[in-house]
Amino acid sequence: MNLTYLELRCPISGALLRFVTHLMLTLALVCGTAHLAGAQTNRAGEFVAVGATTIQPIIAHALETFMPGTQLEPRLEGGGSSAAVPAVRSGRADIGMISRSLLPNESEELASVTIGYDALAIIVNSMNPLDSLSVEEVRNIYTGRRRSWSGMPSWATEIVVVSKQIGRGTLDVFEEYSGLVSPFHSDISGEGRELIFAEAWEAGGNLDSILWVGGVPAAIGYVSLGEADRFIELGHPIKKVMLDGVAAELPRVADRGYPIRRELNLVYRRDNIQAVAFAQYMLGKEGQDSVRELGFAPRSFGELSE
Known part of the structure; x- marks a missing residue:
């Protein structure tokens, strides 16, 4: 997968630029692309996830074991949590990634799972x-x-x-x-x-x-x-x-001692068979291993002490 999701909004110094090459090469294996391709609905042969860049590395890691045998090519896009629901609603994405609690209208409109915590x-x-x-x-x-x-x-x-x-x-x-x-x-x-x-x-x-x-x-x-x-x-x-x-x-x-905790959520359409299968996969052992290995808290906090 390509890595193209730097979204810079102000000038950066030479010191920053010296870090970019090393970091981009390191991240290439774990982060998906955030190149937004527009309102594309013809996705034959692709499995697309759109939304929060926080969740992207988890999904990229999980897709490495989920995708073989599906004959689908994974594609990850950024855009932030607010991009997730419109992309899934329109059919442009299979999975939407939201790094906060869902709004009432979001949870009513789409199916969802909480895959972990950050x-x-x-x-x-x-x-x-x-x-x-x-x-x-x-x-x-x-x-x-x-x-x-x-x-x-x-x-x-x-x-x-x-x-x-x-x-x-x-x-x-x-x-x-x-x-x-x-x-x-x-x-x-x-x-x-x-x-x-x-x-x-x-x-x-x-x-x-x-x-x-x-x-x-x-x-x-x-x-x-x-x-x-x-x-x-x-x-x-x-x-x-x-x-x-x-x-x-x-x-x-x-243990809720730290004051700023948030959910990591996936949203998807109930009639999307591949999306339903992937959501369930993320709740299983292999999916939760991806959450843990990328440094996030798994869905079950009891696993943290193992």
């Missing part, structure tokens, strides 16, 4: 001496009230705030946790909530945020915990900070 990790560059933040400190940074790292303690340099684009499940979860909302929602009147700093960089997929924070020493962002752990293991210069003294680790997600 958390949001707040990440900073590994050069940053910061180890922990409170929810109030996160709010102060993301509203722009706190503009410098000095006195937190950290060092006297201006904070580079990295947020997410509208339609991303990661943004939805961050908004719920922080009580803030993006200023770019089409209608935010009457919300009664503070706005995320309008000058924040807007990332698309997790990869964007991870590259930016890893390449800009003063940056802060929020990404999938599973993806953060995977890139830290690859040696990318980012680190996770504790929230209210609780480490961003799977066992603390499992």
Whole structure:
């Protein structure tokens, strides 16, 4: 499968570019393409999954064992959680990937399964001496009230705030946790909530945020915990900070000690035989192994202690 899902929305530094070649080659085996091919309904011979880039590596891994014998070619596309339901509804995709709880209309319209759980990790560059933040400190940074790292303690340099684009499940979860909302929602009147700093960089997929924070020493962002752990293991210069003294680790997600947890959901049409079969496969041992091996919490939290 091709890998084409960097969704950059601001200039990047030379330091970022030096990471790209190595990381793209590493990710090529585990990430699908996010090249959106338009409203394509003639998908003969393909099995298509569209949506949250957080879930893409899990599905790519699972498809390696699910697809042999089906005579279908897998194709993965990004676009964020908001792209999942329209793609499945129109028949352009077999599976939609949504990295948040389903909205009532989504669960009524389509069949769905929760394949596992993730958390949001707040990440900073590994050069940053910061180890922990409170929810109030996160709010102060993301509203722009706190503009410098000095006195937190950290060092006297201006904070580079990295947020997410509208339609991303990661943004939805961050908004719920922080009580803030993006200023770019089409209608935010009457919300009664503070706005995320309008000058924040807007990332698309997790990869964007991870590259930016890893390449800009003063940056802060929020990404999938599973993806953060995977890139830290690859040696990318980012680190996770504790929230209210609780480490961003799977066992603390499992016991609900960590404050930002989210569902990983698949949606599909009930009359799509291959999609139904794949959804059931993801609930079985091999599918759950893919969830676990990619660094996410399996559907059954009891498996974490095995």
